[in-house]
Amino acid sequence: MIKAGIVGATGYAGIELVRLLSQHPSVTLTHLGSQTYDQKPYIDTVSSFRGKLDDYVCRNAPVEELADSCDVLFLALPHGIASRQINEKVLEKTCIIDLGADFRLKDVKIYEKWYGIPHSSPHLLPRAVYGLSEFERSSVSKTNLIANPGCYTTCSILTLAPLIRTGFLSGFTDSGGYPPILIDAKSGVSGAGRKAGTASHYCETNESIKAYKIASHRHTPEIEQYLEMNSDEPVRVQFTPHLVPMNRGILCTAYIPLGHTGKKTTSLDELRGLYLETYDNEFFVRILPEGIFPETRWVKGSNYIDIGIFFDERTNTIIAVGAIDNLVKGAAGQAIQNMNIRFGFEENEGLRSLPCFP
C-alpha cells in the first residue's frame, strides 16, 4: 500500500486520477490538492464521489511539504508551476509523476520557444523520464521524475511509432529524408481543462467544430522529439488539433504521403505486420482488424488505445488512425500505468475497467 497525493485534484485530469486511484487496491489517497477549493470538502466540487470521499478536504500545500508524506505525487498543473516546485530534495523523498508539460521536452530552448516562459529547473531535465509507458518501462521503473506525455502526444506517437521505431520510414524520399507526416487530431472539450472561459462555454463549443492553434500547438515539439529520438533522421510533424463537441476522446488521423513517383511504396500487409509486431502482447493497445477503424466511443472511460492502419494504393499514402480517452490513456490512466511500473504493481492494476458505452 503506497500513499498518493494529487496536486490539482479538482481539474478534469485530477478528478480522473481520484476516480481511478480511489479504486486502486494498492493505493491510499492521502492528499487532494486545490488552490481554488482550498479548505473546502472535495465533494463540494465533485459531487460524484459523495459517499466515498466525504472526508476529504482540499488543501493548497506546497510540493515540498507533501513530499514528506506521500510515496507518489501526481501533479496536474498548468505549465510553469511544477518546475518551480520540484527540486532535488523533493525527488529524494517521493516519486513525482507530472501530468504537465514542464519535464517533457529535453531541450530547454525548445521548451522556452514553444511555451514562451523560462524554465525554472532545467538542471532536472536530464533526470526526467518521458513516461510513454509502452516503450519506456525500464526507465520509468527507475526514476523519481516521470514526465507524463500529453494527451495528443500519446495518441499521436502510439499511432505512428511502429513506422518509426522499426526504421520503416527511413530513406523513403529520394533526398533521403522522411516523407511528410501530417496529424489531424480531434479532441473533446475536457482536453482544454476545467477553467471557465468563453472558449469553453457550452454554447460556444456545442454544435460546432474548429481547428485551433494551427502549426503552433505545444504538443508538436513533444511528438517530434520522441519520434526523432527513435529515428535516425530529423522528424518534422504537421500537427493540427480540432475541438469536437463532446466531453472525452481524442482521434488522431495521421497521413504519410509516400510520393507520386511511386518508386517507394508499401502494402497493407506489410504495415499491419509492423503494428502487430510492435504491439504484440500490449494489454492497452488494440490493433483493430483490417477494415475497422477507431471511434472514440469504444475507448471511453478506459486506458485503451485503438489503432487502425490503412494503405491507399491509389495515392501511395499511409493512413493511421488512433483513438484514446484523453483523460485516461491521455492523462490519468497512463500516469497510473507509470506508477504501477515504477512501484512494481501489475501494470494494468486499477486500469482494467472496460470502456463505458454508450
Place this chain on the structure above:
Amino acid sequence: MIKAGIVGATGYAGIELVRLLSQHPSVTLTHLGSQTYDQKPYIDTVSSFRGKLDDYVCRNAPVEELADSCDVLFLALPHGIASRQINEKVLEKTCIIDLGADFRLKDVKIYEKWYGIPHSSPHLLPRAVYGLSEFERSSVSKTNLIANPGCYTTCSILTLAPLIRTGFLSGFTDSGGYPPILIDAKSGVSGAGRKAGTASHYCETNESIKAYKIASHRHTPEIEQYLEMNSDEPVRVQFTPHLVPMNRGILCTAYIPLGHTGKKTTSLDELRGLYLETYDNEFFVRILPEGIFPETRWVKGSNYIDIGIFFDERTNTIIAVGAIDNLVKGAAGQAIQNMNIRFGFEENEGLRSLPCFP
C-alpha cells in the same frame, strides 16, 4: 462462481450487463444472446469489449435450453417475449432476472390494458418478486423469478418512497385521500433502446426536448402499484416522461402540492428526517445535503441514486428530485444488485465503481 447468461446482450441494457458482469468477481459469462447478431462475434457490435470478450459469439438460443447451463439468466427483451419463454421447468433450473415488463405488474388486467397484448403466463405472476432491491431484499433472496423494475419506475419510487412507506402522506387531504402526486421525468436517449428509428435518429433528438406518452407511459401503473402496495390508500400518479439530448441519465422531479388551505403542512426538517431514516445505511442511495439537488452527471456509470428534498412554504408543496443512470440503477446495475442478493454475494459486489465525470 456462478454461470450467467444474457438474452438480449446487444441492446443498451444488455451491453451494460456485459460490462458489469464481465468485471464481477463471482460471475462467469456463459451466454451472450442476440437475435440480430446470431452467430456473429459479440465484439462486432460492441467494439469496446475487444481484447476482453473476443471469443464470445452471439447466439439466439431459447430460454429453456439456456436454463440448463446457466445459474442465472438476465432477460433484456421487449415486452411480451419473456412471458412466452418462461415456464415452471425453467424456473426450477435457473434464476430469471427479467429486465422487461412482463412480470412487474401483479394484475394481469392492468398489464393487458397498458401493454395492449394478452399476457402469456399469468399463472407465474404470483411467483414473481418485484426487484426493487432496497426494499425487497428478503423476497428477492428467495425467488427464481425477479421482475427488475423499469428505469423511470426505479427513480420515481425511490424518490417518493419515504413519503409513502412511512404513512406520512396518508390523510393529508380533507377528503382523506392522498394529495396529487406529479412526476415530471427526463431521460437520456439510451432509455428508448438501441433499435434504429426516426425517433432515435441523432438529428431528430439532438438540440431538442419534448414530452412524450403524456398520461400513457407504461411505467405509470408500475409506480402506482408499488406505492399503493406500501400505502393504506389508493395512489394515482401523474407521470410525464421527457426526452433529453444525452446518452444516459434519468431525472425525476416529483411534486406533491399539499393544498392552499394550509391546514396540513410540513417542514424541510421533517421531510429530511423521513428520507435519512428510510435510507439510513443504504450504500446506493445518497440523500444530498440541504440545498443541493441531483444532476445526472454525478451518477453516470454508477449504481447510485441521488435524492434531494425540498419544501416550498410559499406554495405548501413538497418537491423531491431523484437522479439515476438509467442503464445502471435503472436496469443492469439493479439487476446485478438483485443477483447479488439472490446468490448471497455482497450486495454491492461488482457495482462499486464510481461515477465517471465528465
Place this chain on the structure above:
Amino acid sequence: MIKAGIVGATGYAGIELVRLLSQHPSVTLTHLGSQTYDQKPYIDTVSSFRGKLDDYVCRNAPVEELADSCDVLFLALPHGIASRQINEKVLEKTCIIDLGADFRLKDVKIYEKWYGIPHSSPHLLPRAVYGLSEFERSSVSKTNLIANPGCYTTCSILTLAPLIRTGFLSGFTDSGGYPPILIDAKSGVSGAGRKAGTASHYCETNESIKAYKIASHRHTPEIEQYLEMNSDEPVRVQFTPHLVPMNRGILCTAYIPLGHTGKKTTSLDELRGLYLETYDNEFFVRILPEGIFPETRWVKGSNYIDIGIFFDERTNTIIAVGAIDNLVKGAAGQAIQNMNIRFGFEENEGLRSLPCFP
C-alpha cells in the same frame, strides 16, 4: 425607417437582436453597445455577421446619450442596470424596450425581495408596460417603456393564459381558490447568458440534466403577477426550471390537478375550445392538433410558440405544454414584435423566417 440601438449587443439576446434587426426592412442599426468589447469591431466577437456588419464597432455609451440618436433602444442587460440608466428625459426622447427584469414587476417590494437589490427608479414602474405582445398590444403601442417578458415567463404565461383569462379556473376548488398550478420548465444553456463560468462550461452541462433555483427562480413572481392581473383570485405558481444540454429552446410542462374528489372536472374538447378561441388568428401561436405535443426543435430560430393541451381523465388533471425558442419569442423576437406594434409596422415584420430544422 427607424434608428435602433442595442445596449448589450454581444450577449446571446443581443446577438439575436442584431441578427433579426439587421434583416428588418424598416430598421437601421445605429449602435451596438458592449462594455466588454468597447472599441472593438463587433464581428470580432460574433464572426457570423462578417460581410454584413464589418463596419460596426462596439461602444460603451450611456443610455442618456443614445436616447438622442436612436428612435428605439433595446436593453439586454443584467438586472439592476437599466433602472439606473433610464429616466424621464430618456423616455421623452426614445422608446426603451428593456429585455431585462427591472421594469417587469409592478410591486417594488416583490422586485426587491426576489432580486435582492433596491430598485433604482420605482417611480417609473407605473409607466412601464409589460410587453406580452399577444395580450398587450394596445398598451404597448402607446408607451415609451416596454418591459419585455422573461423567457420562461413568456412560455409559461402563453401556455396557461387561456385557462386564466377566460375565468375557466376560477372556483375550481371547494374553498373557492385556484387549484395548484405547477410548471416544470426546461431550458437550453443560452438562457443562462454568455458570461463564462463553471456552470456554463461545456463539460459541466453536457450529458446532464438538473433542476436549479427550485422555488426561487425570479421568473416566478413575474408569472404570478401576470396571471393574477388577469384573474379574479390570487395565483400561486410552483415553478421549477431545469437545464438541458442544448443551445436553444424552452419547454414548459404545466400541470393543474383538479382534485381527486372529481366534483369539478373538464374535457379535452372544452380545453381545446378555450385555447383555439384565445389564440384565434394569432400569427405566432400554434395550437397543435389533438395528440401532438411541442418539441423545441420545431420552433428553433423562429418567433413561434407551439402549445399542446391535454386532459387526463384518470387523474383529473390538465396538462399544457408550450415550446419556444428562448432567444426569439423568449427575448429578441418578442422585443421586435413589440417594436413593430409600437411603431406601427406589421406585427410580424422581420419575424417571419421559418424555424430551422435540424
Place this chain on the structure above:
Amino acid sequence: MIKAGIVGATGYAGIELVRLLSQHPSVTLTHLGSQTYDQKPYIDTVSSFRGKLDDYVCRNAPVEELADSCDVLFLALPHGIASRQINEKVLEKTCIIDLGADFRLKDVKIYEKWYGIPHSSPHLLPRAVYGLSEFERSSVSKTNLIANPGCYTTCSILTLAPLIRTGFLSGFTDSGGYPPILIDAKSGVSGAGRKAGTASHYCETNESIKAYKIASHRHTPEIEQYLEMNSDEPVRVQFTPHLVPMNRGILCTAYIPLGHTGKKTTSLDELRGLYLETYDNEFFVRILPEGIFPETRWVKGSNYIDIGIFFDERTNTIIAVGAIDNLVKGAAGQAIQNMNIRFGFEENEGLRSLPCFP
C-alpha cells in the same frame, strides 16, 4: 414568379429547400414529393412549417409528370434514381437541379467504379453542368440539367480552388507533378441523411468521433475531376471524412506539403493574395483575416463559406481550412443559388439570411 417542385422533400436537404424556397420572393412551391409520406400532410413530418405549409400534401409523382407543371425541379434523391427518371423530354420542359450524384461525374466509368451501379443515362452526361456556382455561372445560366455539387465537394473545392485555378501549384515537385493534397473533412450527422439506421442512432454518434469510408468516399472523384478540369496536371486527392456529433456543418482541413527540400516554397502573403483575388466580390465567400480560422458555428443556417489560409514555414506546408453549412452551401443553398443564376434572379435572392448563432 416561377413554379418549383421538390422530389425528396422530407429528407434533410429537401426540408432545407422547402425552408428557403418558401421564403423566396420569386418562387411558388407547387410540389413536395415523398415516397415515404405519400398522401400525408407535409407538416406531419416537418412540424416546423405548421402555420405556413398546412395545405401541402406529399405526393409520390414521377419526374416526367412534374416536368409539365414545374419550371424548376429540385431532386434530392439517393444516387441511381435521378438518372432513371430524367430524359430529353423532361429536359425540354423543365430545368432539373439534381442534388444527387448521378450527373456530377463526367466519366461514366468513374461513376460506375465508385458507385458500384451502372449509369442509366450516360448520354445525358455531356448536357449536365457541374453547378459550382462561384465558378460556373455562365454554363449554369444556360442549361436545363444542373448537377449540384456534393457537400464535402463544395467545401473542399472552394477551399482549394485558388491554389489550382491560378496555376499556382503546377510544377511544385521536382518530378513536375503536384505535391500531395490531403483533405481531412469533418461533418455533422445531417450529412448522412434522414434515413434511420444504427449508424445514425443518437447514442451511436453522440459523444464520439470517427473517420469513415477512408480512401473510398464517393466525393473523392468529384473533387479530383473538378480540380483536374481546372489544372494542367493530373490531380490525386487524399480525402478522409469524419463524423462529428452535431447536426449541421462541414469543416475541411486541407494540407499541401511542399516538401522538405525547400527548393520550392511560398509565403502567407502570396497565398492570401491568391485567395483574395480569386474570391474578390463573391457574396458568399468570406476569406477570414490573417490568424482567424473557420468554425462551423459561424456559418450555420447560411449560404456562406468561410475560408482561412495559412503557411507553415517550419514544415513548408500550406494549410487551408473551409467551413460551410452542409445543408445550405453544401446542398439546398447552392441549389437555389444555381436556380437564381439560371432564372436571372439576383444570385443571393432568398439566401441572404444571416447565420444563426448559437
